[in-house]
Amino acid sequence: MTKTIGFGFIGLGGMARAHLRSIRRFPDAAVTAVCDVSAEGARAFAAEAGGVPEERIYADYRALVADPAVDVVVCVTPNDTHAGVIRACLEAGKPFMAEKPFTRTFEEAEELIALYRERPVPNMIGFSYRYQPQFRLARELVRSGKLGPIRHVFIQYLQSWGSAAVGTPLVWRFDKAVTGTGTLGDLGSHMIDTARFLIGEFEEVSGRLATLIPERKHPATGALAPVEVDDFACFHASLAGGVPAVFQTTRNALGSGNQHEAYIYGDFGTLFVSSENARTVTWIHKTLEEPEAVREELPVSAEGGVDQWDEFMKLLRGERSDLVTTVEDGYVNQEVMEAILASERRKAVVSLPYRQ
Numbered sequence: 001m002t003k004t005i006g007f008g009f010i011g012l013g014g015m016a017r018a019h020l021r022s023i024r025r026f027p028d029a030a031v032t033a034v035c036d037v038s039a040e041g042a043r044a045f046a047a048e049a050g051g052v053p054e055e056r057i058y059a060d061y062r063a064l065v066a067d068p069a070v071d072v073v074v075c076v077t078p079n080d081t082h083a084g085v086i087r088a089c090l091e092a093g094k095p096f097m098a099e100k101p102f103t104r105t106f107e108e109a110e111e112l113i114a115l116y117r118e119r120p121v122p123n124m125i126g127f128s129y130r131y132q133p134q135f136r137l138a139r140e141l142v143r144s145g146k147l148g149p150i151r152h153v154f155i156q157y158l159q160s161w162g163s164a165a166v167g168t169p170l171v172w173r174f175d176k177a178v179t180g181t182g183t184l185g186d187l188g189s190h191m192i193d194t195a196r197f198l199i200g201e202f203e204e205v206s207g208r209l210a211t212l213i214p215e216r217k218h219p220a221t222g223a224l225a226p227v228e229v230d231d232f233a234c235f236h237a238s239l240a241g242g243v244p245a246v247f248q249t250t251r252n253a254l255g256s257g258n259q260h261e262a263y264i265y266g267d268f269g270t271l272f273v274s275s276e277n278a279r280t281v282t283w284i285h286k287t288l289e290e291p292e293a294v295r296e297e298l299p300v301s302a303e304g305g306v307d308q309w310d311e312f313m314k315l316l317r318g319e320r321s322d323l324v325t326t327v328e329d330g331y332v333n334q335e336v337m338e339a340i341l342a343s344e345r346r347k348a349v350v351s352l353p354y355r356q
Contacts, residue, residue: 006030012041023309035061043057061075065085072316083108093119101189102125112331124308138264157191159187191249200239205236210232235343272284279299306321336352
């Protein structure tokens with residue numbers, strides 16, 4: 001008989017419910033404990049998850065990690081608790097899945113990578129675009145040589161919910177004490193992972209960050225309060241082999257929904273891939289028959305994607321995919337972001353690996 005794996009959920013918002021829908025597909029998985037700062041929200045999620053008993057509804061994540069009924073931890077919390085939860089899991093020897101960014105600060109990342117290398121456990125950091133079929137097809141096409149030598153790359157991630165016309169108040173994603181950075185850590189971390197996934201490692205960066213809307217209404221008082229994190233970030237980079245790359249991300253792009261996309265320019269053509277189109281990638285190239293460049297929509301096979309939870313469950317069963325993002329990837333991602341922040345402070349190009 002297959003042993004049921006007990007999952008403990010920490011942070012019970014929208015992403016936790018998305019993970020809950022995924023976990024229901026596995027007959028050998030069950031939610032055995034939950035934790036949230038809202039007692040009411042925790043009880044509602046416990047009921048939704050199949051009736052987690054009252055004694056396993058926690059307000060303190062450390063108690064959940066210590067619970068013997070919890071085999072694996074799923075951390076879906078704001079950035080300021082990522083390091084604490086991951087540290088508790090490593091010390092308890094329990095596998096975990098945690099959302100990105102890896103940590104709030106680079107100092108936290110350095111502490112955790114040292115502990116992880118001493119006491120490794122199966123884990124996944126949630127850079128979810130690696131699992132989408134269009135991004136995987138793009139990677140295969142780059143690796144196959146279809147584009148020829150890669151000459152340069154442009155990656156962007158645009159959202160509109162922070163724009164002035166929307167009037168979003170000072171939610172936690174604008175609170176430096178909670179997030180560490182703003183759009184750089186939230187959306188920029190995905191761009192960094194996409195570049196590593198499609199092209200290779202970062203060699204150097206030059207960054208520019210801005211706070212376009214410096215004040216927002218405090219949700220409790222209604223008074224204007226300062227915004228201390230970036231809501232726009234751009235950076236230049238040199239990727240593996242010296243490939244130049246340009247990145248931009250903002251929450252102020254009115255008209256953009258969840259627009260994460262990459263243009264990859266090679267000698268044989270240009271490849272375009274977007275989070276907003278999972279069915280095709282665009283291939284722009286020359287043919288002998290046409291004097292102008294041809295735009296071809298390459299179909300994406302639904303089987304080309306790999307479900308994030310399928311990969312995580314395989315990992316827990318002892319299988320290993322070289323495409324799963326772990327603490328090691330989370331650390332490198334945080335290191336690149338820290339180099340971008342250092343570049344902004346110094347007004348200079350910063351090399352990787354980064355050393356303070």
